[in-house]
Amino acid sequence: MSKNCKGVKELFEEVIYQGFCTGCGACITGCPYIVTHEGRIILLDKCTVVEAECYEHCPRTYTDMNALSHEIFGVPFSDQEVGVTLDIYMARTKEREIGEKGQDGGTVTTLLALALQEGMIDLVVCTKMDEDKVPRGYLARSREELLQCAGTCYEASFALESYRSIPRHSTEKVGVVGLGCQLEALTKIRQYPPEKNVSPDNIKLTLGLFCGWALSPHVFHPYLRENYDVSRVVKFDIPHTPGYSFDVHTKSGIKSVPLDEIRPYINPACQYCWDMTAEFSDVSLGSAGSAFPGWNTVVTRTKVGADLMELVKRKGLLETQALPDGRLAHLKSVALKRKKEALKSIVGKTGNKNDLLYVGNLPQRMADRLLEIP
Numbered sequence: 001m002s003k004n005c006k007g008v009k010e011l012f013e014e015v016i017y018q019g020f021c022t023g024c025g026a027c028i029t030g031c032p033y034i035v036t037h038e039g040r041i042i043l044l045d046k047c048t049v050v051e052a053e054c055y056e057h058c059p060r061t062y063t064d065m066n067a068l069s070h071e072i073f074g075v076p077f078s079d080q081e082v083g084v085t086l087d088i089y090m091a092r093t094k095e096r097e098i099g100e101k102g103q104d105g106g107t108v109t110t111l112l113a114l115a116l117q118e119g120m121i122d123l124v125v126c127t128k129m130d131e132d133k134v135p136r137g138y139l140a141r142s143r144e145e146l147l148q149c150a151g152t153c154y155e156a157s158f159a160l161e162s163y164r165s166i167p168r169h170s171t172e173k174v175g176v177v178g179l180g181c182q183l184e185a186l187t188k189i190r191q192y193p194p195e196k197n198v199s200p201d202n203i204k205l206t207l208g209l210f211c212g213w214a215l216s217p218h219v220f221h222p223y224l225r226e227n228y229d230v231s232r233v234v235k236f237d238i239p240h241t242p243g244y245s246f247d248v249h250t251k252s253g254i255k256s257v258p259l260d261e262i263r264p265y266i267n268p269a270c271q272y273c274w275d276m277t278a279e280f281s282d283v284s285l286g287s288a289g290s291a292f293p294g295w296n297t298v299v300t301r302t303k304v305g306a307d308l309m310e311l312v313k314r315k316g317l318l319e320t321q322a323l324p325d326g327r328l329a330h331l332k333s334v335a336l337k338r339k340k341e342a343l344k345s346i347v348g349k350t351g352n353k354n355d356l357l358y359v360g361n362l363p364q365r366m367a368d369r370l371l372e373i374p
């Protein structure tokens, strides 16, 4: 355990009751007392452990960014807008079946399916929507199961919960797809391996998803049920159109509402999140920056990620091209804005520029730049 570790009481006092919980699901991975109920984290019973994994692994308790960076990349925390990068370009799947189900370019599902096929991983910790479109953590072990998970659910999914269900002594090689907060938690799990769960040494691949914000399930889902026949919903989307809309694709057409209609359901915790591009991953993917609908922006960050991208291209499963002029600058400016806004919100909460809550041990130059300290 780290020197900052505390117990579940402090997890609730410092994170959950303060509105910082991102819904990543990491606290549920190590403990039988913490569960989710209708989109909230609930404590079932008193726990007297004073240094607990739920606190240690939470991405919103003190997080040593330098240590996390060393864990994944072997270098100090990058002061670049989108973190450590080897390459950045656009991609989309060439597989029709994946293209039809994928959210943007279907690159995530294509990479994961190939990694399974090649034996690089045996299962994927991912997110699947049930019949009522409630997102849940899921372990996918086949291409068919991955296809069932394709597409974006804009609600927080608690996906790391499913990490717990991997048997403790399993030797299966694990892939994980998740948001920046989930990968921060996963990196903390790698730093401080849980006692009763599968060894994080089994994690062989991480794919991160860009994320501007996620919706709070406990408020958004009632809205969804009230306004849509959820059993007929086939896709959610926020297309890159001027003005932005939230589109719900159903079996009988698309219902589009202004994005402002769903903004009230955004998880308030997301205003404190500073990692738009899921920096602690082998490859991160989104659509921001790609310029065209139906494409992904792909950021390779590690050799593992770059090798997988090379393999998928060699197999002819993906089409790639350079980002058009100006799009990388755009992506960087959006990511930088996120960092600045997050730190502003954090300092607004603490009232102290030296207390950045969970964002710990930043290079001074970077902290000053983000806080606009001359």
Ligand SMILES: Cc1cc2nc3c(=O)[nH]c(=O)nc-3n(C[C@H](O)[C@H](O)[C@H](O)COP(=O)(O)OP(=O)(O)OC[C@H]3O[C@@H](n4cnc5c(N)ncnc54)[C@H](O)[C@@H]3O)c2cc1C
Residues within 6 Å of the ligand: 101, 102, 103, 104, 105, 106, 107, 108, 109, 110, 126, 127, 128, 135, 149, 150, 151, 152, 153, 154, 155, 156, 157, 159, 177, 178, 179, 209, 210, 211, 212, 213, 214, 215, 285, 286, 287, 288, 289, 296
């Ligand atoms: C909450 C959320 C907000 C996002 N915001 C942005 C944004 O602002 N800008 C941007 O460029 N991109 C954003 N994305 C990423 C984008 O929606 C796509 O996931 C990404 O472009 C990959 O597309 P794809 O076609 O390759 O994915 P697919 O091949 O369709 O695979 C999608 C994968 O996403 C996983 N997934 C679905 N829902 C969730 C969830 N709630 N939590 C964790 N994993 C999930 C599934 O397990 C699946 O494996 C967001 C994603 C989520 C989940």
